Amino acid sequence: MNKPRFGERFRYWFDSWMARGTGSLIALLAIVTAVLIIVITLITVAVHAFPIGQPKDFPDILWATLMRAIDSGTIAGDVGWGYRGMMLIITIAGIVIVASLISIISAGFDARVEDLRKGRSRVLETDHTLVLGWSRKVFSIVSEISIANQSRARSAIVIMAPGDKVEMEDAIRSEVGKTGKTKVIVRSGDPMNLRDLALVSPDQARSIILLAPDDDDDPDSTIIKTALALTNNKHRKTGEYHIVGELSHPANLEAAHLVGRQEAHWVLANDLISRVTVQSCRQSGLSVVYTELLDFDGDEIYFTQQPSLYGRSYFETESAFVDSTVIGMVASGEVRINPPADSVYQPGDQLIVIAEDDSLITLGPAQPADESIIVAPVPFERTPEHTIVLGYNHGLHTMLTELDSYVVTGSTVHIVAEIDEPRLPETPNLDVTFERGDPTSRELIDTLGVGDSDHIIVLAGKGEMAAQRADAKTLITLLHLRDIADRLGVELNVVSEMMDDRNRELAEVTNADDFIVSEKLVSLMLSQVSENKQLREVFDTLFSSEGSEIYLRPAELYIAPGRSTDFYTVLEAARRVGETAIGYRVAAFAHDGDAAYGVHVNPRKTDRVTFVPGDKIIVLAEE
Numbered sequence: 001m002n003k004p005r006f007g008e009r010f011r012y013w014f015d016s017w018m019a020r021g022t023g024s025l026i027a028l029l030a031i032v033t034a035v036l037i038i039v040i041t042l043i044t045v046a047v048h049a050f051p052i053g054q055p056k057d058f059p060d061i062l063w064a065t066l067m068r069a070i071d072s073g074t075i076a077g078d079v080g081w082g083y084r085g086m087m088l089i090i091t092i093a094g095i096v097i098v099a100s101l102i103s104i105i106s107a108g109f110d111a112r113v114e115d116l117r118k119g120r121s122r123v124l125e126t127d128h129t130l131v132l133g134w135s136r137k138v139f140s141i142v143s144e145i146s147i148a149n150q151s152r153a154r155s156a157i158v159i160m161a162p163g164d165k166v167e168m169e170d171a172i173r174s175e176v177g178k179t180g181k182t183k184v185i186v187r188s189g190d191p192m193n194l195r196d197l198a199l200v201s202p203d204q205a206r207s208i209i210l211l212a213p214d215d216d217d218d219p220d221s222t223i224i225k226t227a228l229a230l231t232n233n234k235h236r237k238t239g240e241y242h243i244v245g246e247l248s249h250p251a252n253l254e255a256a257h258l259v260g261r262q263e264a265h266w267v268l269a270n271d272l273i274s275r276v277t278v279q280s281c282r283q284s285g286l287s288v289v290y291t292e293l294l295d296f297d298g299d300e301i302y303f304t305q306q307p308s309l310y311g312r313s314y315f316e317t318e319s320a321f322v323d324s325t326v327i328g329m330v331a332s333g334e335v336r337i338n339p340p341a342d343s344v345y346q347p348g349d350q351l352i353v354i355a356e357d358d359s360l361i362t363l364g365p366a367q368p369a370d371e372s373i374i375v376a377p378v379p380f381e382r383t384p385e386h387t388i389v390l391g392y393n394h395g396l397h398t399m400l401t402e403l404d405s406y407v408v409t410g411s412t413v414h415i416v417a418e419i420d421e422p423r424l425p426e427t428p429n430l431d432v433t434f435e436r437g438d439p440t441s442r443e444l445i446d447t448l449g450v451g452d453s454d455h456i457i458v459l460a461g462k463g464e465m466a467a468q469r470a471d472a473k474t475l476i477t478l479l480h481l482r483d484i485a486d487r488l489g490v491e492l493n494v495v496s497e498m499m500d501d502r503n504r505e506l507a508e509v510t511n512a513d514d515f516i517v518s519e520k521l522v523s524l525m526l527s528q529v530s531e532n533k534q535l536r537e538v539f540d541t542l543f544s545s546e547g548s549e550i551y552l553r554p555a556e557l558y559i560a561p562g563r564s565t566d567f568y569t570v571l572e573a574a575r576r577v578g579e580t581a582i583g584y585r586v587a588a589f590a591h592d593g594d595a596a597y598g599v600h601v602n603p604r605k606t607d608r609v610t611f612v613p614g615d616k617i618i619v620l621a622e623e
Helices: 006-018 022-046 058-070 072-077 081-117 137-151 165-175 194-200 219-231 250-263 269-282 286-294 314-319 396-406 442-446 467-488 501-510 518-531 535-542 567-575
Strands: 129-132 155-161 182-188 207-210 243-247 264-268 300-304 325-331 334-337 350-355 386-390 411-417 430-436 455-458 494-498 514-517 549-554 580-585 599-601 616-621
Touching (some): 022 058, 129 194, 137 155, 155 165, 194 219, 243 518, 269 286, 269 396, 269 455, 286 535, 314 567, 396 430, 467 501, 567 580, 567 616
Parallel strands (some): 129 207, 155 182, 386 411, 494 514
Antiparallel strands (some): 300 350, 325 350, 549 616, 580 599, 580 616
16 A cells, blocks of 8 residues: 555645534634744844834734734735735735634534534423423323423423424424423434433433334334333433333333333323224213313313311212312222222322312312102113224224123124234124225225114224325225215214324214324323323223223113203212212214213212203213
8 A cells, every 4th residue: 555645644634633623723723823924024024024113023023913914904004015015915814814714613603503403402401391202292292291281380391302403393383382381392312322311301300201203113112222221321310210101012011111110101002092992982972081081171180188088988088079070099009990989088098080170179068969860770781782893903903802891792893904804813702704895985885784883993094004194094984984874864883093183173074973083192191191100000990991991871870861960969879880970971062063072071060960861971880
């Protein structure tokens, strides 16, 4: 190999120096300027090119030369052509040097501004909600956490994701709008990089929410590695983090528990959607109840201690609140939803209540029930149910298992999807059949006998196609079902899964009973658990087929139709069958443009209402 020449060595040195940044460039320019001034000064002194009568010593000439380099106007007063020539040279050089200096400083300032725009400065917030990762769920999470923070004097949401900081900020402003007192701070970085994590102060965060990108091929691995970066960081805090993350596949739950231990709480997104879809298809309006409990706008679930109620029964605590609804207790650290009515509320226990705000959880005088309008308990008769599923995604397996735990032997499910027949779980109570076909085909839907079915589930093609295309196909299927219902003069019980909440308004023209917006439902769950880790156990119980769940049952099973009543009487009627009443649904408003589909959760107990056939009482019960 040839030995590098001097020119090559110089260029290599110069490139290396230039790469060091603004400070090195200014230092190099200063060195060049100093050398040039000294050289010109030496030449001026050596050839005696200074004006007659002017100081002739080196320091004075050096100072005069420096002034000409800095101020080009100074040359106008010079005399003597030799001196003028030397000063002209230094003046021209000074103009170039000053121009270069301005350019370097300007470029350095622009680079610094660009770094700030990229979000690389450290966040100095405390007690903030930290979101690691970016997906469409972030908009719902920011919106919900902002509402939850309204009662706090100072609050912040910090988001870190690999995207462009400015683009993420613009997206949040566009999708969420104003966030009230909550400050939203965005940083660009890799949540799995320990150095980037330090920028968002995870040790000072109140809670940490982990999100996987929408287009991630293996989202669970991304979530688990992010959790690992938090929990196994050698510079982490000594106390426990409060981490909430979403997982797509139950098979990854064990690995996630090993990484997160007691610090992380996991939401199985597909499992959650599947369970809510099954429960909602069997009970119209149920998803509205869940949304009311999961979002922060309206009524929410709180934990409270009321020492004045110690020693009273569970039912007595139910009647002790006017504007709040008791749904369970935390006894000896165990969450108990709808416990036996005679369970004793003891010191150290907590009551689980539904309230509009924790400041409104106040006691009031109990009112006696109107015994004359309470209907005698009637055994709830269960018959085989027939369900049609249009579409396919991986959540169908959980849906079938969940549905099988609810229905009696002899029930059927007929699946229509544009795929080869998948391997489905064993379902002792369900007779499952599969038909390959296009769920958007009107000709095919006409052959299914939808008018004779009890429930119809329209599934979005998650993972198979883009969200907007999947929702478009769902809309086409729903429009066909609506037209068939109009022609047959029947009411179809249709529940549809939507990918994007923005498409829900379009879908409402189809008159489906319920819409499960998967993205929003998971976002609400993550937001709730991030604010209170105890809520995970409450929702695990409510969304499971084991224990007590939410049911919407005919009001005539509890209260005589056409008779005015208050909610104290409804509580007593539910108690007699081992249930907890939490609200009601008015059928007249279910499809009359009412945003809540006629659902009233946590009604004021003194308000009076008259139930008619078709109305429902919302209860917690074991079917």
